Amino acid sequence: MVIRALQDQGVKHIFGYPGGSVLPLYDVIFQQDVIQHILVRHEQGAAHAAEGYARSTGKVGVVLVTSGPGSTNAVTGLADAFADSIPLVCLTGQVPTQLIGTDAFQECDTVGITRNCTKHNYLVKNVADLPRIMHEAFYIASSGRPGPVVVDLPKDVQFATGTYYKPENSSHKTYRPGVKGDPERIRKAVDMMAAAARPVLYTGGGVINSGPKASETLRALVKATGFPITSTLMGLGAYPGDDDAFLGMLGMHGTYEANLTMHDSDLIVAVGARFDDRVTGRLDAFAPTARIIHIDIDPSSINKIVPVDLAIIGDCGSVLEDMLAAWTGGGKTANPSLKAWWKQINGWRARNSLAYKPSTEFIKPQYAIERLYAATKDRDTYITTEVGQHQMWAAQFYKFREPNRLMTSGGLGTMGYGFPSAIGVQTAHPESLVIDIAGDGSIQMNIQELATAAQHNLPVKIFILNNEYLGMVRQWQELLHGGRFSHSHTAAMPDFIKLAEAYGATGIRCTKPEDLDGAIEKMLNTPGVVILDCIVEKLENCLPMIPSGKAHNDMLLNDSTEDIGSVIDEKGRALV
Amino acid sequence: MNTLASGQSVQEPIERHILSVIVDNEPGVLARVASLFSGRGYNIESLTVTETQHDSHISRLTIVTRGTSSTVAQIRSQLNRLVPVHRVIDLTLEGLFVERELCLVKVAGTGEARQEALRLAQAFGARTLDATLNSFVFELAAGSDAIERFINVMATVGLVDVCRTGSAATTRGAGAV
Numbered sequence: 001m002v003i004r005a006l007q008d009q010g011v012k013h014i015f016g017y018p019g020g021s022v023l024p025l026y027d028v029i030f031q032q033d034v035i036q037h038i039l040v041r042h043e044q045g046a047a048h049a050a051e052g053y054a055r056s057t058g059k060v061g062v063v064l065v066t067s068g069p070g071s072t073n074a075v076t077g078l079a080d081a082f083a084d085s086i087p088l089v090c091l092t093g094q095v096p097t098q099l100i101g102t103d104a105f106q107e108c109d110t111v112g113i114t115r116n117c118t119k120h121n122y123l124v125k126n127v128a129d130l131p132r133i134m135h136e137a138f139y140i141a142s143s144g145r146p147g148p149v150v151v152d153l154p155k156d157v158q159f160a161t162g163t164y165y166k167p168e169n170s171s172h173k174t175y176r177p178g179v180k181g182d183p184e185r186i187r188k189a190v191d192m193m194a195a196a197a198r199p200v201l202y203t204g205g206g207v208i209n210s211g212p213k214a215s216e217t218l219r220a221l222v223k224a225t226g227f228p229i230t231s232t233l234m235g236l237g238a239y240p241g242d243d244d245a246f247l248g249m250l251g252m253h254g255t256y257e258a259n260l261t262m263h264d265s266d267l268i269v270a271v272g273a274r275f276d277d278r279v280t281g282r283l284d285a286f287a288p289t290a291r292i293i294h295i296d297i298d299p300s301s302i303n304k305i306v307p308v309d310l311a312i313i314g315d316c317g318s319v320l321e322d323m324l325a326a327w328t329g330g331g332k333t334a335n336p337s338l339k340a341w342w343k344q345i346n347g348w349r350a351r352n353s354l355a356y357k358p359s360t361e362f363i364k365p366q367y368a369i370e371r372l373y374a375a376t377k378d379r380d381t382y383i384t385t386e387v388g389q390h391q392m393w394a395a396q397f398y399k400f401r402e403p404n405r406l407m408t409s410g411g412l413g414t415m416g417y418g419f420p421s422a423i424g425v426q427t428a429h430p431e432s433l434v435i436d437i438a439g440d441g442s443i444q445m446n447i448q449e450l451a452t453a454a455q456h457n458l459p460v461k462i463f464i465l466n467n468e469y470l471g472m473v474r475q476w477q478e479l480l481h482g483g484r485f486s487h488s489h490t491a492a493m494p495d496f497i498k499l500a501e502a503y504g505a506t507g508i509r510c511t512k513p514e515d516l517d518g519a520i521e522k523m524l525n526t527p528g529v530v531i532l533d534c535i536v537e538k539l540e541n542c543l544p545m546i547p548s549g550k551a552h553n554d555m556l557l558n559d560s561t562e563d564i565g566s567v568i569d570e571k572g573r574a575l576v
Numbered sequence: 577m578n579t580l581a582s583g584q585s586v587q588e589p590i591e592r593h594i595l596s597v598i599v600d601n602e603p604g605v606l607a608r609v610a611s612l613f614s615g616r617g618y619n620i621e622s623l624t625v626t627e628t629q630h631d632s633h634i635s636r637l638t639i640v641t642r643g644t645s646s647t648v649a650q651i652r653s654q655l656n657r658l659v660p661v662h663r664v665i666d667l668t669l670e671g672l673f674v675e676r677e678l679c680l681v682k683v684a685g686t687g688e689a690r691q692e693a694l695r696l697a698q699a700f701g702a703r704t705l706d707a708t709l710n711s712f713v714f715e716l717a718a719g720s721d722a723i724e725r726f727i728n729v730m731a732t733v734g735l736v737d738v739c740r741t742g743s744a745a746t747t748r749g750a751g752a753v
Contacts, residue, residue, distance in 0.1 A: 115608060116615045120659040123603065142660060174600060300653035303646060501640045 206272015
């Protein structure tokens with residue numbers, strides 16, 4: 001009945017790992033060929049793969065794991081999906097109902113453990129509830145603010161027979177997320193936008209979650225208004241990264257122009273973004289002169305971190321459409337001061353905050369991403385990242401031009417996310433180029449998934465920026481802890497070429513800048529899984545940076561003459 | 577500038593709020609509400625819950641919490657995110673409401689202290705539920721402040737046990753919550 005429900009929900013792929021308490025489901029999977037099962041090598045990998053699948057397609061990602069350790073291993077992926085609002089349905093096996101609570105073999109309180117890291121979860125105790133819960137799970141995961149849903153399935157319920165019914169209507173007796181924004185507020189928002197002298201659009205993952213149409217509408221709105229636009233990490237690609245109106249990512253490692261534009265603006269239009277601490281910097285100095293319009297589908301995001309002047313609850317795509325209609329239909333034009341505002345912004349832009357000192361001796365990590373971008377920008381490419389310096393360099397130097405093309409762990413910051421996520425993306429897009437931009441530390445957190453990629457012929461390319469350090473940790477130790485690099489040097493680095501070969505993949509190493517383009521070409525042209533171990537400048541810092549406890553207009557730039565170890569005060573040191 | 581994250585600039589006053597939360601009475605719903613409060617660092621001063629509509633399996637929680645008005649607004653939004661929650665009503669913002677709590681207080685003693693305990697209980701309007709030669713169990717249904725006072729005076733006349741239900745509350749007037 002479970003597999004039937006998955007089929008009726010249009011599921012084509014599930015990511016999982018078998019075990020004692022899900023054997024009945026695996027037996028059914030064996031006897032059908034509508035749904036393809038991707039066998040991972042660790043349940044965390046299954047959850048991240050499903051996330052990559054979901055994020056690159058807009059569909060719900062499905063995970064199937066066994067009870068006990070199967071479900072606890074999946075928890076990191078669930079928490080990651082919860083933080084980044086990614087729709088997942090995770091089916092977990094459970095010991096038979098009569099054994100629940102007896103500390104049975106491979107028993108754990110899955111609904112208890114996952115309660116705070118899922119949007120909702122269920123323990124199915126009666127087969128009569130099973131079809132309703134299965135369909136509800138998909139509805140809840142994918143509607144409103146998306147998120148992961150766990151369905152915990154005791155083994156006896158899997159064996160039980162009952163009356164199955166197809167998904168009828170997508171409604172729930174208490175859960176009814178709104179979609180349309182209040183027209184009166186939208187009119188008011190448009191008036192505020194027309195009056196603003198120094199406006200900025202600040203967009204986030206909500207635009208991407210809303211679907212490709214929302215990104216199109218966003219582009220039309222930027223064109224109609226002429227407003228500058230910046231994006232969070234999760235929102236990259238909703239607006240083309242190579243367009244003139246785009247100021248680059250904002251926040252801790254955002255561009256100088258994006259952060260100063262936010263700081264000096266008189267109107268911030270936040271669309272599907274949640275004022276994360278990585279974005280706002282020091283709160284009491286955040287955008288001191290700005291009025292704020294906040295568009296979000298989740299009322300709890302409103303006024304959570306920053307008080308806003310006008311809140312519009314609704315789906316970003318729908319609200320943006322209504323806004324665009326109100327702007328063009330109402331014959332609105334931007335405030336004439338916008339020209340002067342752009343002049344000021346372009347002045348900040350001329351500061352060229354992403355500049356770095358080129359080297360002919362070592363590969364600069366920024367250069368590596370630039371060359372990767374140059375080699376792949378005209379191809380059908382999906383990028384995933386792990387977490388750390390390489391992730392921020394990817395966000396800064398890879399110009400995402402379409403939504404759903406960047407898969408990265410933003411909210412939870414999960415090292416080990418990128419590679420399994422790339423496996424999920426490649427599963428959904430078998431003909432596309434899928435690259436995991438990785439660090440030497442992160443890639444080792446889910447390296448076992450090389451076997452998954454090999455088994456299922458998923459030709460993911462892994463581009464490692466190898467500096468032999470947990471680079472972001474090392475950078476923070478340099479900034480905050482007197483350069484005492486406690487346990488951030490990854491000694492005993494594996495030979496990634498031999499490692500690739502052990503799994504039947506291809507390994508390439510590149511150490512010289514002049515060899516980089518050739519190595520990237522070779523990676524792209526070699527069939528199957530390829531690891532490109534790119535040995536980069538070891539002590540490079542990821543800049544620009546808003547140090548902890550500082551404001552948007554207090555950035556540390558690449559050419560700062562200050563001693564990097566002295567910029568953060570005691571108070572900032574306590575922040576994360 | 578006014579900011580909301582804890583420990584930042586302007587201090588808003590801490591207020592006491594009473595929330596009525598209407599939920600589906602399904603397994604785990606109380607755990608969901610309670611762990612939302614603990615996980616996000618909100619206060620629960622008291623919490624009561626019982627199924628109030630048996631045919632539709634709907635329960636009503638009454639939660640007394642303390643926080644700034646923006647924190648309490650955030651609590652309401654977070655509660656509304658929970659799937660089994662039908663609605664959240666902040667009685668403190670709705671206008672006039674009545675609030676009652678029930679407590680059982682046991683005092684033990686003999687002689688003058690015992691007599692004084694009985695006199696004080698009568699003065700507070702408490703009922704005597706159980707009496708032995710050396711103890712009483714009193715029941716008092718009252719506002720939380722009155723109950724605090726009652727327990728404080730009982731402490732001087734041989735208090736040995738206290739049990740309180742936490743507040744139940746509803747709006748004044750004809751309207752349903």
